[in-house]
Amino acid sequence: MTTGAAGWVVRLSGRAASPRRKLMIHRAVRFQVLLAPVLMLFAVFYVYPIVRMLAISFTAGRHSSFSLDQYQAVFTSSLYLSVIADTLRISAAATVGALLMGYPVAYLLARAKERAAGWLMTLLLLPFWTSLLVRTYAWMVLLQREGVVNTTLRQLGLIDRPLPTMFNEVGVLIGTTHILLPFMIFPIYSVLKGIDPDLAKAAAGLGAGPGQVFRKITLPLSLPGVGAGVMIVFISALGFFVTPALLGGGKVIVIAMTIEKLINDFVNWELAAALATVLLVVTALFVVLYERVLGTERMWS
Amino acid sequence: MRRPSLAVLCTPIFVYLVAPTLIVVPMAFSASTFLEFPPAHLSMRWFNEYITDERWLLATWRSLRVAFSVMVLATVIGTLAALALQQARGRTATLLKLLILSPIMLPVIIYAIAVYALYSRLHLVGTDLGLVLAHTILAVPFVFLTVTATSARYNVLLDRAAASSGAGPWRTFWEIRLPLIRRGVLAGALFAFITSFDEVVVALFVGGLDATLPKRMFDELRWNLNPTIAAVATILVSLTTLVLWAGMRSRRPIARES
Numbered sequence: 001m002t003t004g005a006a007g008w009v010v011r012l013s014g015r016a017a018s019p020r021r022k023l024m025i026h027r028a029v030r031f032q033v034l035l036a037p038v039l040m041l042f043a044v045f046y047v048y049p050i051v052r053m054l055a056i057s058f059t060a061g062r063h064s065s066f067s068l069d070q071y072q073a074v075f076t077s078s079l080y081l082s083v084i085a086d087t088l089r090i091s092a093a094a095t096v097g098a099l100l101m102g103y104p105v106a107y108l109l110a111r112a113k114e115r116a117a118g119w120l121m122t123l124l125l126l127p128f129w130t131s132l133l134v135r136t137y138a139w140m141v142l143l144q145r146e147g148v149v150n151t152t153l154r155q156l157g158l159i160d161r162p163l164p165t166m167f168n169e170v171g172v173l174i175g176t177t178h179i180l181l182p183f184m185i186f187p188i189y190s191v192l193k194g195i196d197p198d199l200a201k202a203a204a205g206l207g208a209g210p211g212q213v214f215r216k217i218t219l220p221l222s223l224p225g226v227g228a229g230v231m232i233v234f235i236s237a238l239g240f241f242v243t244p245a246l247l248g249g250g251k252v253i254v255i256a257m258t259i260e261k262l263i264n265d266f267v268n269w270e271l272a273a274a275l276a277t278v279l280l281v282v283t284a285l286f287v288v289l290y291e292r293v294l295g296t297e298r299m300w301s
Numbered sequence: 302m303r304r305p306s307l308a309v310l311c312t313p314i315f316v317y318l319v320a321p322t323l324i325v326v327p328m329a330f331s332a333s334t335f336l337e338f339p340p341a342h343l344s345m346r347w348f349n350e351y352i353t354d355e356r357w358l359l360a361t362w363r364s365l366r367v368a369f370s371v372m373v374l375a376t377v378i379g380t381l382a383a384l385a386l387q388q389a390r391g392r393t394a395t396l397l398k399l400l401i402l403s404p405i406m407l408p409v410i411i412y413a414i415a416v417y418a419l420y421s422r423l424h425l426v427g428t429d430l431g432l433v434l435a436h437t438i439l440a441v442p443f444v445f446l447t448v449t450a451t452s453a454r455y456n457v458l459l460d461r462a463a464a465s466s467g468a469g470p471w472r473t474f475w476e477i478r479l480p481l482i483r484r485g486v487l488a489g490a491l492f493a494f495i496t497s498f499d500e501v502v503v504a505l506f507v508g509g510l511d512a513t514l515p516k517r518m519f520d521e522l523r524w525n526l527n528p529t530i531a532a533v534a535t536i537l538v539s540l541t542t543l544v545l546w547a548g549m550r551s552r553r554p555i556a557r558e559s
Contacts, residue, residue: 138324
């Protein structure tokens with residue numbers, strides 16, 4: 001595009017400048033000048049390093065030519081395959097959990113009176129804006145052996161021995177779902193809010209009960225929001241690092257943690273790059289799938 | 302009819318959402334070295350520990366420094382990009398938009414190791430500059446989104462009106478357009494700041510020996526659960542609450558516009 005725009009300028013400035021041409025030159029130049037900083041920054045510090053990482057994943061080591069060794073290692077090792085399976089399972093479970101809790105909250109928020117909705121929104125925004133580390137720390141405090149959850153349950157006489165709620169998959173799931181829940185609520189809420197309330201009234205007027213109105217009108221119309229929420233939560237969960245690393249206590253291993261370990265402990269860049277590429281491809285597949293089903297415009301709204 | 306039961310259903314979900322954010326506050330005032338809740342004795346001991354520990358203070362200072370630079374850089378770059386692409390149509394424009402927004406979708410661990418490899422060769426590991434540039438990449442999409450959202454409502458005829466009244470492009474921008482997209486720019490700037498200030502994975506790889514605040518917290522949580530972190534967390538939660546409260550007071554809450 002940049003060369004295209006430059007070509008425009010050269011071609012246009014060669015001719016006698018009519019006011020219309022002047023405007024076009026002005027537009028082309030402005031387009032380039034405004035985009036230059038972002039393109040330069042992204043080319044050098046984003047596209048290039050990622051392309052290079054992809055390239056490294058197709059080598060067997062330094063100064064090696066093309067090889068699929070790393071991918072063979074990933075896809076034949078039961079260790080890496082189980083890490084990939086665990087990551088997919090945890091992400092799917094967190095997505096289901098977030099959907100089950102997020103939908104009712106979004107519904108309540110969309111139906112609430114303005115003042116109440118404002119307060120509820122503030123309650124949502126507080127955890128949303130709070131540092132990820134603070135929230136993960138809070139869960140470590142809550143879920144540890146002698147933590148709040150276990151102590152309370154014991155005082156209530158519900159359990160005699162502390163439940164293993166941390167340093168296992170349960171703890172990772174509780175924390176991950178908590179952190180991603182707002183990302184499920186916001187898109188569903190904004191779609192629900194946009195549904196014409198007259199539709200429900202019309203359906204009720206035609207004799208539909210509240211349950212039927214919900215099933216036949218509200219739920220189907222809110223599905224784009226559900227789709228957006230599901231996708232955002234799922235792909236975010238796929239790449240989660242901090243929360244599983246802390247709440248999993250080394251017993252739950254996800255892809256992101258394996259990549260970190262391969263680089264910091266084993267200095268195996270090629271294998272780490274291959275695993276990162278697998279994660280990238282899986283993420284991209286879900287984004288494309290989503291885009292095919294609902295369209296790109298929805299994705300960013 | 303349905304509403305009370307819905308509210309009852311939602312109450313535990315709200316507790317699940319909000320309680321963990323608030324629970325760190327009493328922890329911070331505990332007098333004990335062990336994590337106990339509720340704390341048996343109260344003290345300011347851990348706040349004191351925080352403000353007298355040079356490593357915590359240096360990490361905080363570094364995070365603020367980096368986040369502020371990211372905020373300035375990402376806001377300028379992201380706003381310019383949003384202005385350039387807002388009326389652009391066609392394949393190239395769509396691809397450029399996707400490129401600029403893609404860091405939101407990309408798992409940050411992938412970006413972290415890719416940029417770590419680059420920085421190892423450029424000797425940028427451990428530098429503020431390296432951290433600022435990498436965080437700016439992660440922050441630009443948020444600025445782009447918030448500015449695009451506010452300028453979608455911008456009436457292009459205003460540009461022509463300004464031009465026909467004799468204003469040059471610069472004057473039109475500063476006096477007409479910028480004031481109208483101000484909310485988007487400000488929201489983007491806030492997002493950019495938080496993105497950097499809260500970022501830990503990239504900092505873990507390219508941050509070097511001098512930690513940022515999230516990296517220091519991460520290391521602390523990984524290896525020893527010292528209650529000083531509860532004091533730090535309390536300060537962060539208080540700041541968040543303050544900003545939200547200020548946002549509530551000034552018109553609407555600062556909601557994510559994405």
